[in-house]
Amino acid sequence: MVPPPFLILTARLPRDPHLKYEADPSQDGPEVDDLLDAELVDAIRKDFPILDRKMREDQRLVYLDNAATSQRPTQVVEAMRRYQQESNANVHRGIHQLAEEATETYEQAHADVAAFVGAEGMECVAFTKNTTEAINLVAQGWGLTNLEPEDAILVTELEHHANLVPWQQVADRTGAELRHVALTDDGRLDRASFHDQLDEDVALLAVSQVSNVLGTVNPVEAMTEAAHDVDARVLVDAAQSVPHMPVDVGEIGCDWLTFSGHKMLGPTGIGVLAGRREALEETEPLLFGGEMIRRVTKDEAEWAEMPWCFEAGTPPMTEAVGLSQAIDYVERIGREAIHEHSRELAARCQRRLEEVGCEVYGPAPEHRSALVSFNVPGIHPHDLASIIDDDGVAIRAGHHCAMPLMDHLGVAATARASFYIYNTEEDIDVLVNGIERAEEVMSVEEDGR
Amino acid sequence: MSDSGSSMYRQDILEHYKNPDNFGTLEPHTLAHNGENPLCGDTLEITLNLGDDGTIEAARFEGQGCAISQAATDILLGRIEEMEADEVLSMDEDQLLDVLGIDVSPLRVKCACLPLVTVQDGIEIHRGTMDPVDVTRTED
Incomplete structure (x- = not known):
């Protein structure tokens, strides 16, 4: 007879050995306002094949819609498979x-x-x-x-x-x-x-x-x-x-x-x-x-x-x-480190957007987490999102399922860039360049309406 | 449908957005009706004058919103002047997109269609063939 089934206490799927980075507990936490190490971000990005796909006419995907849903690493997909x-x-x-x-x-x-x-x-x-x-x-x-x-x-x-x-x-x-x-x-x-x-x-x-x-x-x-x-x-x-x-x-x-x-x-x-x-x-x-x-x-x-x-x-x-x-x-990456990374990206993004004349909503960086809502003067956020979509940039535009808050801000909609572990400063460059291109696309003289 | 978001923003579309031909409110008017796209926050206030023979003699709008909704409204109102109201009621989404002459990306079709459904509801409410509503909303 077959013996009673052995209860496999370690049935949980083994950890993936390919994930390169191991947090070193002997080290102090990351410095305040520090991005993740560039090599680590490179290693992380390799775990997300979607970041390698080409958008539209061969553009790199710049995924800044993480507050809506994040991407999933190979390890997660593989464990489920x-x-x-x-x-x-x-x-x-x-x-x-x-x-x-x-x-x-x-x-x-x-x-x-x-x-x-x-x-x-x-x-x-x-x-x-x-x-x-x-x-x-x-x-x-x-x-x-x-x-x-x-x-x-x-x-x-x-x-x-x-x-x-x-x-x-x-x-x-x-x-x-x-x-x-x-x-x-x-x-x-x-x-x-x-x-x-x-x-x-x-x-x-x-x-x-x-x-x-x-x-x-x-x-x-x-x-x-x-x-x-x-x-x-x-x-x-x-x-x-x-x-x-x-x-x-x-x-x-x-x-x-x-x-x-x-x-x-x-x-x-x-x-x-x-x-x-x-x-x-x-x-x-x-x-x-x-x-x-x-x-x-x-x-x-x-x-x-x-x-x-x-x-x-x-x-x-x-x-x-x-x-x-x-x-x-x-x-494995560590939530303190993740938060410093995504907060720092949001802070830099906020600064860059304000430099190019965008209206940024919400508090100063010290009270802010990993995202930035903004509007480009004279451009509806849906028009902005449609135009920079051509640059491979995925942002969210709309009321973000928070209509009472939109009323408080006095706007119908905002654009939102939200960051995560695989985002980089270069992603912000592409976003800002896209905003400048959108301003060119939308530039028609008003003759007084 | 085009794959490209930017291709919607042709110069003539932007001209209609920034410098609309049919902006304003008709006083007096035969009918007035409002439209709203809750998702984008686009709003329209449309006024029409109908002739005794059912022809649309004049059409004006005021509104706020994205370039696609506002330009589509200006273009549509320019097109329906002198048209029979019945003809406007029979227009569908494809005919509207033909009038606009641009490839509207799938997620933005509701922006483009807002003026058409608003005008159609306005006419139907005026005729009594539809129960009155304060505002026509596109579904999101």
Whole structure:
């Protein structure tokens, strides 16, 4: 007889030996405002074949749309391919070797994420489809069941629609009041407005750690402490921060933290809800069905333990493998180093754009993360994006899913350049040259309209 | 469709954008209707005068937005003067793009089509063949 399947504890795919760079823990952290070493960036770029493809008429791709989605390194794609072709089975149910391996791998991915964001353990990490679903899980699974008409929900004026619309719905359905922290002129959260509105009625604070439009880094740790002082729960949307900077649920102290795999070198189709055990225990599942139950009778069911109670149906197994590998890649470079690199590129970009007469939105570099929103006077951002697309430059133009923030800025749309580990100063050169070319293309004398 | 973004921005298109022939508001007018492209933030306020025989006698617009939406509006309004309203209602996206004479990249077609759907809704609302809406929005 075949012996019982051996539980492969090391079923997680081996680390890729081809990744050249190993962070040296004996060295001090990178100097402030330092770009990654040029050789390292070259080595990193080799891991992203898409950066070698030719755009339009043979232009190099200058990918500056990382805040929308990052590219994925070979290591991530390869790990997912190997899982699909060598280890695929459905998790948590089968009594065969592949199922054991798949389950082990999938659970290990939760543990990897927990370690990555400082959650107490894998039971405090649930996989969702994306950040939006993770926020909706809290909005519906906690907000709808816990909020009452006398409660208030505090959000901010710089939220992505993903961290605004779910709370509008909760307010609408529960009768709770929705309040908004105002912004300063330079696009930071207004401290006075925050403290004015944070009274005993506030039951929930929902805030992004980094604005996807302005790049503003919000003081979520201090905000969480203040919110907890009035017994409010706190959700931090970390979709734009986790890819770049060290983020630790314990240090922030927040109740829930959400982010996506695809903005941090991982695949689409996987998001994360991490949090404090106590808060997660108060959160009801959003989806019901298989995988999330312990026991089912004809009339009722008992939920499985955390985090599986939040993961109904066949979960994103391949995506979890990819996310795990993406974490590995990010950790090897180091998030302090990544943040210095992308912040420094954003700061240099901001300076260069201002030099050529662009209007740049948002705070000074010391309060800014890895992106720059701007407008070229007299050129609609969609026209700009269309024209510099011919130079191989991929930027985003539009309202960036933050229409209330556009209203605050008094513009219909902005252009946005966002950076990551494989971007270089030369990318900024190409962008600025493209802007100058767009100004030439669009130059027709106005005769007074 | 062209592969090139810049090829949309021909000199004559930019002339219509920067120095439109049909900019303004008709007073009095037979009908007024607004259009909006929420994705880009393009806005249009169109006024038309219709003759008793259903001919479009004059068309003007005011608006803000990208070069493609604003130039397309100026070109379209120039073209539909003297046309039968029924003829305008029967125009489709391809005919509009023919009128513009440029290859509009796929992601920008909605910018170019905003004036046509706005004019068509304005006429239909005026005729009572469509329920009134404050503004015609392209979907994003």
